[in-house]
Amino acid sequence: LPTKFDWRDKNVVTQVRNQQTCGGCWAFSIVGGIESAYAIKGNNLEELSVQQVIDCSYNNYGCHGGSTVGALSWLNQTQVKLVKDSEYTFKAQTGLCHYFQPSDFGVSITDYAAYDFSGQEDEMLKKLVNCGPLAVTVDAVSWQDYLGGIIQYHCSSGKANHAVLITGFDRTGSIPYWIVRNSWGHTWGIDGYAHIKIGSNVCGIADTVSSVFV
Amino acid sequence: WGGGDGREEAALRESIKRIRRLNSLSSGDNMTAFYGINQFSHLFPEDFKAIYLRSTPYRVPRYTEVLKRKETL
Numbered sequence: 001l002p003t004k005f006d007w008r009d010k011n012v013v014t015q016v017r018n019q020q021t022c023g024g025c026w027a028f029s030i031v032g033g034i035e036s037a038y039a040i041k042g043n044n045l046e047e048l049s050v051q052q053v054i055d056c057s058y059n060n061y062g063c064h065g066g067s068t069v070g071a072l073s074w075l076n077q078t079q080v081k082l083v084k085d086s087e088y089t090f091k092a093q094t095g096l097c098h099y100f101q102p103s104d105f106g107v108s109i110t111d112y113a114a115y116d117f118s119g120q121e122d123e124m125l126k127k128l129v130n131c132g133p134l135a136v137t138v139d140a141v142s143w144q145d146y147l148g149g150i151i152q153y154h155c156s157s158g159k160a161n162h163a164v165l166i167t168g169f170d171r172t173g174s175i176p177y178w179i180v181r182n183s184w185g186h187t188w189g190i191d192g193y194a195h196i197k198i199g200s201n202v203c204g205i206a207d208t209v210s211s212v213f214v
Numbered sequence: 215w216g217g218g219d220g221r222e223e224a225a226l227r228e229s230i231k232r233i234r235r236l237n238s239l240s241s242g243d244n245m246t247a248f249y250g251i252n253q254f255s256h257l258f259p260e261d262f263k264a265i266y267l268r269s270t271p272y273r274v275p276r277y278t279e280v281l282k283r284k285e286t287l
Binding site: 163187 | 240247262267
């Protein structure tokens, strides 16, 4: 494994988005993973519709909450094609599900995997490099005030309340860390990203880890 | 900010206290996370949580050695 790796360097990660006051982090997280998986397969990097997942994933609660694995399960079962973000734009509130013609452009998933990697972050490193960005859940209570640096303290495991996307890692310094894309706009944290220490399940980052295949 | 019932100002004051506490507990090295005023500082933690932290838990199996071996095969 490399000591430093970031899928952004391969131009397969879309820009940081802003969920505004919609509690749809779970949708932003998995759509980010699908966008990257699609680009890693050699396709154009496309911004796909988060609003479609928020409106149509019947086993979740739209802007009132949801789970990454529940949404992936729904996408896998229904084989719904995610359309471009420009075709089904983000409204920051739950709306009626729009349906599209089967001939319209869209990306469907072929499978997904979701596991608890707590105590096995070394295996997570391999999964990130081999499979693409990982959708994970975290305890983000202390992220309200985060400005930068590597999160090592004030963050517990087993209390996940937020979903984000791991795009890379850096183990070149004294404190190895995950590079994590958030959905609170680019003004939050480090240009919209957070750095989280690797190895101690900080913020519960290894508790629910999903990768998606397209 | 402000202009209402003073709730945002109260939340900001609480944020400043919380930020001081979070920064004081850090080890002091220049790599550890640092905390400060940002776009969420006008919110009480309970409001922040109610708006932004809406991921619901989902129990997933533990990644095991058996899975590792199966994937290797």
